[in-house]
Amino acid sequence: MNCRDAVDLVHGYIDGELDLVKCLEIEQHLGACPACKVQFDQVRELGSGIRSHAVYHAAPPALRARVAAALPRESGSDARAWGWRGTAAALALATLLGLGFGLALLQPGTEDRLAREVVAGHVRSLMADHLMDIASSDQHTVKPWIAGKLDFSPPVMDLAAQGYPLAGGRLDYLDGRSVMALVYRRHGHVINLFVWTQAPEADSGVRSDSRQGYNVAHFTQAGMAFWAVSDLNPEEFKAFVGLVRDQVASAR
């Protein structure tokens, strides 16, 4: 890599947008080129300066009221408007149900708690625009990236041939520990597959459940816990979980 290429790529590197190969190339270049290293440091400082000092203009309360007042008049009883309001209502309902659920059980079993955390993790990944730390359909890119950040080496399955392309991975936090989340896609639906190590115990069969409109399934194999969650239809979701389980089993 020369300085001309590095000028723009430094920005992609700082923004965490480069693939592994380009990352390594730019790191190598920055190590060898003091001029580009100075540029890199300045760009990075500028970025943190902007993030901490630039004004984030939050919407004034008056605007919130104004938009809210304008919308129903515009849309009337249009069913489409329900989609949006329905989402808010569903979230509120889910929260209420979640609260009621927790109160009723007081000490929910580990499985219940995990299922709720997994669904929450899935929803959070979609809402917070933080679906992926590394976007790649290549298991050989995702695996080393993940492995460098966890204390175990999780399996990364390539299921593109079966119609479930890998979209990327990210680190997540569940059950008080760092876990891997692999992201797969199926016809525009997102599947989060959470994987973490467990105390060695007998492999378990697949247990499925449905919560807040999401399908959840989990199983234990090879000393690892696998939890999948998606809004995909139950048939295809079940097929996906079966594929994962077969691949993990055959990799042993």
Added chain:
Amino acid sequence: MPHLDAAYNLARWLTRNEHDAQDVVQDAYLRAFRFFEGFRGGEGRAWLLTIVRHTCYSWLEKNRPAEVSAGFDDEAPAGAGAGFDPDMMAAEGGNPEAIALQNAHRRILNQAIAALPLGFREVLILRELEDLSYKEIARVVDVPVGTVMSRLARARKLLRQSAPLRAMSGLPAAEVKQ
């Protein structure tokens, strides 16, 4: 009201005026409702920001056409940006805390961002303040991902070269060694 802060923040930075930003946001939300079919769960913010940006551009083309193309050229060498934002200065000056010395840096940085040409300003705001990925920015601004990266590079370069920022000694970002 989903993503209203993000919508207002973008509109406020693009129009550089709070009243215009409010008009634009209201219009954008009405459009968003009308085209609700386009809504995809999980991508809601980027989708809405696409509409806000589009509404901003329509508004600017109608009311301040000179700003839409001013100082913006993907190919041209980096030059001086458009003027400073008096509205921003007024808004900041009205706050007693803004008198504190520390906030002088902050004000100058904000003015420098507001002075960036529109096409560079928008990618910078989407990246640094909205934390959108290049892919999402590419969708909002409707350019290839590679262009997002080169525009961000140009936007940051323009900022680092901006005279008031260079004059400030306290802000590390002001140092331009060239």
